[in-house]
Amino acid sequence: MDKTKLLMGKPLTDNHNTEDTTHTCLASASIYLKRKLLFFAISMCCSFCSFGQAPESQGWLFITHQQKIGKSFKILADVQLRTANRYQYLNTMLLRTGLMYDLSEKHSIALGYAYKGDWEKEDYNDDKAYSFENRIFEQFIYNFKWHKTEMMFRGRLEQRWVKADAVQFSQRARAMLGAQIPLLANQNFSRGIYMGLQDELFLNVMNKSKVNGSVFDQNRVFLSFGYRWNKAIDTELGYQHWYQKEETGRYNRHVLQLQITTQF
Numbered sequence: 001m002d003k004t005k006l007l008m009g010k011p012l013t014d015n016h017n018t019e020d021t022t023h024t025c026l027a028s029a030s031i032y033l034k035r036k037l038l039f040f041a042i043s044m045c046c047s048f049c050s051f052g053q054a055p056e057s058q059g060w061l062f063i064t065h066q067q068k069i070g071k072s073f074k075i076l077a078d079v080q081l082r083t084a085n086r087y088q089y090l091n092t093m094l095l096r097t098g099l100m101y102d103l104s105e106k107h108s109i110a111l112g113y114a115y116k117g118d119w120e121k122e123d124y125n126d127d128k129a130y131s132f133e134n135r136i137f138e139q140f141i142y143n144f145k146w147h148k149t150e151m152m153f154r155g156r157l158e159q160r161w162v163k164a165d166a167v168q169f170s171q172r173a174r175a176m177l178g179a180q181i182p183l184l185a186n187q188n189f190s191r192g193i194y195m196g197l198q199d200e201l202f203l204n205v206m207n208k209s210k211v212n213g214s215v216f217d218q219n220r221v222f223l224s225f226g227y228r229w230n231k232a233i234d235t236e237l238g239y240q241h242w243y244q245k246e247e248t249g250r251y252n253r254h255v256l257q258l259q260i261t262t263q264f
Helices: 002-053
Strands: 056-069 073-083 090-102 107-121 128-146 149-163 167-185 192-206 216-230 233-246 249-263
Touching (some): 167 216
Parallel strands (some): 056 249
Antiparallel strands (some): 056 073, 073 090, 090 107, 107 128, 149 167, 167 192, 192 216, 216 233
């Protein structure tokens, strides 16, 4: 009789252990997400508090596309347009393309090229000085989920040739963590309203003296609300705080960004 009770009790103990482990994992994941959300909230509050530093205001349009070719390959195509301070004129155009290879459903690598052109008005007249940059980049992406929230980590290494008075070569590393949190969406999150959170850090890892003399280059925190039309098309509008170190000083920029993401 005692042996029977012990045998009957063992599966119950295992079930309790399994449930405890599951609860512990969920609690840890919940704490991690709350910390990330707190980090985003603090970053956003700091950005709003920086108005005393005479920040700039800009508008960005970002269109990004992935076109599947074959089973594992995709072509990347990005277009980004930026305005000058107070939306006065178009001063930046970024064109980027590349070839992506899916290592698995969650992991991918890519190799690509980008061209960036900048128009800046001279202080003494309305003429615009033009400078440009050529880039080659390598990147790694890891896509994962936490409950229904879609998350992504992206690491990118850029080789940069910046042309102003002369061509200057440098390398920059970028690390980005982003999340799309469904708010009013269907069960499998193929359609509906969502909130986007994103933070990207830029570091100069080679020839920093050719850029701004610092390892730190810039940081971008982006908060948006979007609508997913289907699994292939997302549209979102949001606020980005862009903190950048340049040779002439540190700059806070408040950016209103419209982003359109497609993949076919």
